[in-house]
Amino acid sequence: MFKKMCLVLLLVSAFLAQSYAQEPEEVVFSGIPVVKISEGGASRVVEDVKGEKAMEAECTITKVGGKYLWKTRNNVEFVLIQSGAYMTFVATSGAGYVRVIPPNMKEAAVLGAAVMHDEAEIKYDYVEHMLIGLRSVTYYGKSK
Helix, strand or coil: CHHHHHHHHHHHHHHHHHHHHCCCEEEEEEEEEEEEEEECCCCEEEEECCHHHHHHCCEEEEEECCEEEEHHHCCEEEEEEEECCEEEEEECCCCEEEEECCHHHHHHHHHHHHCCCCCHHHHCCEEEEEEECCEEEEEEEEEC
16 A cells, blocks of 8 residues: 555655746746754754855755745745745745745835844845644745
């Protein structure tokens, strides 16, 4: 039974990959992380991300045939939600989300954040949040 399920998943993946390959790919967003936060309920680790580690953790979102894909996370499909100064790409699999401040909305986001006395919108252009079991990894970064 397990082998049959694996075969079905493999065939579906191959079909989806082939259908995406026929459409042109447009990069919607690309960013490089600056900070990584790993959490697991009882523990929280914050680390600066630089150089090779930052390049390996790049965040890229593409649009292929009207679908948004988390390219750097196995092409997980996204749903786009636009609200105020933010574009939020939510993974249809429940794997996480990416929230982006488009360059033309940066000033509005910074002004809105000033009310809460927070500097996240000043320092960063995006947040990428991934759920791995009951743990999470969050990257804050800058647009490329």
